[in-house]
Amino acid sequence: MDFHLVPVAEVARSLTTSPIGLTEEAAQQRLVEYGKNQIEDAKKKTVWQLLLHQLTDFMILVLISAAIISGLVGEVKSTYVILAIVMINALVGFFQEYRAEKAMEALKKMASAQAQVLRNKQASKVEASELVPGDVTLLEAGNIIPADVRFIETHALKVDESSLTGESTNVEKNADVLPEGDYPLGDRLNMGYKGTFVTNGRATAYVVGTGMKTELGRIAKLIQTDEVETPLQKRLAVFGKSLSVAVLVLCLIFFGVGWLRGEPLLNLLLVSISLAVAAIPEALPAVVTIALALGAKRLVKSHALIRKLPAVETLGSVTYICTDKTGTLTLNKMTVEQTYEVPTFTLSVLASRNGLLTAMALNNDVVNDPNGNWLGDSTEVALAQFAADKTYVRTILETQFPRIAELPFDSQRKCMTTLHQTPEGILCITKGAVGVLFKQLDSSQKASIPDLRKRVDAMAEQGYRMLGYAGKLLPELPASIVPETIETGLGFIGFAGLIDPPRDEARQAVAECKAAGIIPVMITGDHKLTAKAVAETLGILSSADDLVMTGSELANLDEAAFDAVVENVRVYARVDPEQKLRIVRALQARHQFVAMTGDGVNDAPALKNADIGIAMGINGTEVAKEAAHMILLDDNFATIVKAVKHGRRIFDNILKFIRYIMSGNAGEIWAIFLAPFFGLPIPLLAIHILWVNLLTDGLPGLALAYEPSEKNSMKRPPVDPRQPIFSGSLPWFILWVGLLIGGPRSASRPGLSTMELGTGKP
Template sequence: MNWHLLPLSEITQLFNTTPNGIDQVTASERLNEYGKNQIEDTKKKSVFQMILSQLSDFMILILIVAAIISGIIGDVTDTIIILSIIIINAAVGFIQEYRAEKAMEALKNMAANSARVLREGKMMDIPATELVPGDVVLLEAGNIIPADVRFFETHQIKVDESALTGESNNVEKDPEELPEGNYALGDQTNMGFKGTSVTNGRGLAYVVATGMQTELGHIAKMIQTDETTTPLQKRLASFGKRLSVVILIICTIIFIIGWLRGESVLTMLITSISLAVAAIPEALPALVTIALAFGAKKLAKHNALIRKLPAVETLGSVTYICSDKTGTLTLNKMTVQEIFETSDTKHNTVFEEKNKLLHAMALNNDVLKEENGKWLGDSTEVALVQYAFDKNLNRAEIEIPFPRIAEIPFDSKRKCMTTMHQIRNSDAEIIVLTKGGVDVLFDKLNADQKMLIPEFENKVNEMAEKGYRVLGYAMKTLSALPQNLDSEEIETELTLIGFVGMIDPPREEARQAVSECKEAGIIPVMITGDHKLTAKAIAIKLGIISSEEDLVLTGSELAELTQIEFVKMVERVRVYARVNPEQKLRIITALQSKNHFVAMTGDGVNDAPALKNADIGIAMGINGTEVSKEASHMILLDDNFATIIVAVKHGRKIFDNILKFIKYIMTGNSGEIWAIFLAPFFGLPIPLLAIHILWINLVTDGLPGLALASEPSEANIMQRVPRNPKENIFSDGMAVHILWVGFLMGVVTIAMQAYAIHLANSHWQTMAFTVLCFSQLGHVMAIRSGRDSLFKIGFFSNKPMLIALLITISLQFMIIYTPFFNDIFKIQPLTLQELLLTVAVSSIIFWAVELEKLIKKVIKLKKYNS
């Protein structure tokens, strides 16, 4: 309902109420009809349901099966490790789901606990939850507005609506109905909204909406949605399902082939099950969690606090960043950018320095300065006073010769503020200084200056086109202070002395960040509560708007578009001005419908739905509300857009490293499968025992794989476009790499086996086992970079990897050369010649992968040159 457009008489009729309020009987009936005035939760999951949902993930189910199989085989260590991974992942998921519900609790905490109402003309305090439509509430400075209300009586009442609308300035309320039109929440000046706070004055208002029907309630509905699935979660789910089917088929084939060749059923069953356990990358969830936690720790040092670990990876896939303007792209500090003084000489003798405009800026304000030097007051007035102060005009000093003796405060109808100052060195002469909107001041000028209004308007338009907020100053002198301070009488026959152009300037680092953003293939979009001209000017300065094709859309223009029309143009819009919470969510949804991954920043309650439903919601740590923080995936501790770009870089690096781990683990598993699968075709016995497979799976795969999480980012990481969200994890040649390198590993292993058997060497199984282990270590070093040679990136650029390799090699030597482990693993010590031979043969994998990178680089260079 458009309560702000209805006459007060219609509202009283609709709710059958009066300025004296409703009676108790009516209030009770309406409480039953409308329900309590509170934010409701959707049905909460029990702790058991939350835990069960974590254990129902497809990859987790695979791990549970793997643990059971390991238990059947008798490998207790592997079983314990797999179960530990399952428990850790379930715990992390449970904590994230549990914390997500705090967003609703934060919304509830915004509501007022009690409300002062008039019922049958009697004033009483009641619990805010018992308010009903039609109630009359009394509001004054310090109150939280308990429901959505329509004012019918106001006395200089101002409301801080920043948490709901994103507007930093307090809004003065007026009971008058608004002309027909589309109004953003911040422009509905006769309305008060649940959860916002009164900062000044007092007023009376009719309750028009309670509970979930309020604007705060609508936001609550919008954040009561399921968590979005991250790109990695989607890819791993798809990966796990396909992998399980492939493994089942391969293991069945290997079992049948071995059985047909005359191997014992028990041996082949154990080998097939062992291979299945090895082929399932049970360390993958642990690696993902460790990699994300590692990235989160690093990001915290760069002022980005990760609330939900998958957000780190999601950043690497982001294609659009929808950012709030104030404080994120700008300094959140109004600053005077330009002043214009008129050529008036009438009042030149009033101030000794003859700088009338600067004196007016210093004197006409209500700003206070604390002992620590901090300015207190309205942000606009602070900017004006600061400018004058920087020009050596200190208000405290100049008020000595020009003390304030009276004032007419600012109000929304006049759009002016007037102060009157005694001139100490004159015969009781009074200076009148008026500050206000230039269009208002033009009507108050003396006859001589009214002739110059077209000239003044040209200058004002020049400033406005730069996105500046323009205020004018005018003055006159009186022989004595009038007894009746009537604004219509005093604010007339004024002389315009100048204009001031102000703006919240863009952050210098944000301009560079926007440039980096575009270079990385990410499109930055500004969403702001500011007016169109200001938003456009800032966007141009930042480089967000860089061509005529880039569009600016206001909330009212967006409201007139159908969803089909909007989706068609959404990729061209770079700035949204004066938008409401539903529209922010609509923007996110439209971009997602075009297969984009969207990051959304915000600080207010109004941002919470979009933050929660974006692929990654980013809240502000300094100016953000608790609601926005709880709904977000990440918090910017410095409220700085540039920090997002740092986070994107980390996100891409982490995702790259996760892909490297998958490439490493799956290539190794592929090598084991190929070795066991191919051996019978060459008349060779099975090269590996079940315990060998499990050892490779646990040690050779584990430590070096986890060390990949520490791999530095690729040199070109921020010069490439975001990874296509539709691509699965095996795209971009990974599947081919896994197959051919795995095949080569298998061939090298059985070639070593065949050679040793040919020489009647009894150590053939130990040599085949060692070749496969060392082949994987060579492989992990080669894939540390997907494009550059190991010799270019350096052996020591990832020290945890070197430590992991030394430990793995030491453990391999331990089982080869220790009699106790020889018996367990059924292997024999190798001679120095045999050991050197296995190392040389296993190095084939390293050189093959290095050659692959070189060939790819040459092909890419040829394509570029052609």
């Protein structure tokens, strides 16, 4: 049921409840029916399941088979060595996966521990997990909303929904039914959602959704998906399968030729095992892990914390960065950017002052804590800060203009008025939506409204949130302080344009992303005009082909229509969590590799399912951090560019290592494979190969992890993630260099026997 579209009375009927709440007996019955109001975990893997999962790689299975065969034919030492290498690699992977899945625990922490409800016609506190649909809950400033609710009545209620919707300002809530239409979460003003925070006022509300039926629960379901493989994991998987198949074919050919020649079966088995061990780069998983760990260590110094090691390399393959606006590209701090004061209207009591700055300073409820920090609504803080920076400080001004009464802001009037005592009478200052103030102006100012409206519209089109100020002087305090007498016949003082400003460093980072062939896309819960203005300022929108799309427009597109335009959309506004996930998946379906940045609960599903999820470390919620692959410790979008450079460097160095290790292994293969054709004994057994590889592959190969970045790494397009590791000239390089290494060895020292090699006798 769309509870935001129906009257409160109908909500009560559908839930079989009333404003006096449920009885305790009814609540217990519903608890059995609906279950507890808590986020449920998906079925978790056991420790043993996680460990066994590490042993399913095809290359690992080949090594395990080789170890078993070695044991059966009496080469127990080879078995021990091979199994030890397998277990080391398995443990490294196990600990990475074991630490990965904590997002559900973070979601649970967001839930309120207790809630105040009406039960048996009395207010009482219950565990939030015991709430059921139909309960009447009481909310006040400082509360976390414990379930999805439909407001019955509100009193100056404001809710911080930024973690859920991405909306940067607190939302004024009311109990009014909304007209028919399609409303994103941020526009459902008569609804409250589990996990959001009441910043001001109080309210009474019906519980309409609990547990997994809440918006937070729906997000939890979206998080409960399988981990997305990174480009490196995909490449190594293909590389491992291809190499393993080639090894098996090589061993079968060798075994078949030897059997036809009448070679002893035991010798053939030993040689086949040696071939398999020689071909498989058993040091590769460990060296790749170490290379990634070194890269992660470097990134920490650049203020990027890697939670999942393969993500280090993934950055080098990213083609799209889908970034949240609030707190990521912007400062997450409302700021007054432009003001306009009407020059033709002045109040005598303010003749020696700037009327607009005086109104900004006096008409707010902002206070300072002992440390001098501003406390209050983010919009009011911005206005008070702007006035204070111009030396108009409320505490100083109120010594001359003490506040004696006020009319608090409410969503119906869209105004707030403060009344101040002055020597000349009562100064009334009204702050509110500019369009509302125009209707309340004195007749002497009506003629100037068209000009004022043009100025306001011009600023609004730039994405600013507009607030106006008006005032008048009364001879004395009225007996009845009501809007009908106080907020009429006003003189327009001026207006202010506010915006959450872009980060300076984000602008440069966007330019560097484009130079590196990476397309930045803004995905935000904020309004279209605001999002578009920020995107244009940062350079995300830079051509006529770049599109801006709202969540409502996206909802009206089927998959085919969206697929046709997804690569041209640069800004998405007013989107919900499922749509963010849809955007990421649509780009992935177009063979793009997607990074998603964000800080809110609403970003978690997209962070989890993107090729690399990047959470904000300072302003990010725990849910976002646990779902992400990487955390920006400084919340700086520019840090992503540094991380991309590191990612490209690591991938380049891993390719160098594979070229090095496979060339050496190819030499061993050629030596073993060619020896029988020259009538020579087996030159190397499995245990000897493992020892040689330990000395010549692992430690020397690590030096390649310290190779500096290529000079053009950030001037070239990303490497196609679908491109296999064995591409271009690499296979031929490995073959001929391996032959150069192994050919002469296979023809040398013809008198050396298998037994002599086994004993180490010269």
